[in-house]
Amino acid sequence: MTPFPAEESDPFCLPMQSATWLADAPWRRFASMGDSLAAGTHGPSPGYADMGWPDRLAGLLRRVHPGLAYLNTAVIGATAAKTLDRQLGRIVKFGPDLLHISCGANDLWRPEPDLATIGRTMRQLFGRAAATGALLTTFTLGRAFVVPGFPDWHDRVRALNGVIRELAAEHGAVLADMWDHPVNDRPDLLSADGIHFSAAGQAVMAAELVKALALRSELIRRAPGAGGGGAPARCG
Template structure:
């Protein structure tokens, strides 16, 4: 693993604010909502040389450059499971009437002795069903491989399985899925926060850039159509 020793301006995986705005200059989204857990919230320690913001707040800032009237709702809570998100957050998101809606990928459902992947998939599917009724463009992430819980020796297998579920549901519901499992940023030794779980703000900056790139691809497909 290698140390970044980078700043936001020199990071090869980050785009500068004007460049991100240029990619989304014709973005139609005016109501951006985020639900879920700490990954959705953008929780993470500050990194020297990077703006101290999570990916979701960064994306809202970028969208406001092209849509100054953007309405933004983020109900994500650290530690929230899929079931808790369904119980406490999805209704509020639907009432918000988003046209861009970010969904969690079940990270906290894995932190138990024996995860029930059938039940996890059922709850995630229900979340996608409800979210899709808003007509919003849906987005999500897969979990990165730098995120490790040593107490579970099969942790990588658990993450691989939940990532497969996420990819399949995203494809079915035409959601944007930013695949952080394969991203080379995982090799940076200073990527994680002190808790060794959450991406620091250097990683949050990269996640925001990857989301911008993925949304720009959606816009280009729409333009061609």
């Protein structure tokens, strides 16, 4: 019996040939910065490896380059400003060639979030991150999570996702778009905290980012059966 039968049968998780997709991946220094999304914060899911998406991606990249260096500076609750002020310095010193950024969601947890300021801060963050020379990656936020007491929550998330898409396009970042992914409709997607994606959701996010990286790098075209594991993620 396989150790994670639910994961292996999940159509949106990585198929067996996924390692082949990244067989020629050049990245040897992977970093992730931002909030709990960048950290891979999650709860367990029966039948799925108890891992966040960044550790999953690092593990897959290590199958290509066993000496991969990996740094995750993400902090639960970090805002865009705190990511810029408290994490970017460590990232620059690390010198990644593949860098993930996810932040901005915690800035929405206010009675009246200042979307203009959020956008300016994230623009500065993405600009300075791109200056490292690393290939940037990011996610849009999914629609599954809704904050009680904020009837306009989805409008806030759509606005933030718009900023993320714009910055991804501007800086050539690889974007895995999770806003309307079918996984959002799963009743057990969220962890017990009602906020973060469960291990099952983390597995899907990792799969979407791997497919997006493979498509961007034109590696997936050389992999037989590359269409498995769900529709390829859109790239920014």
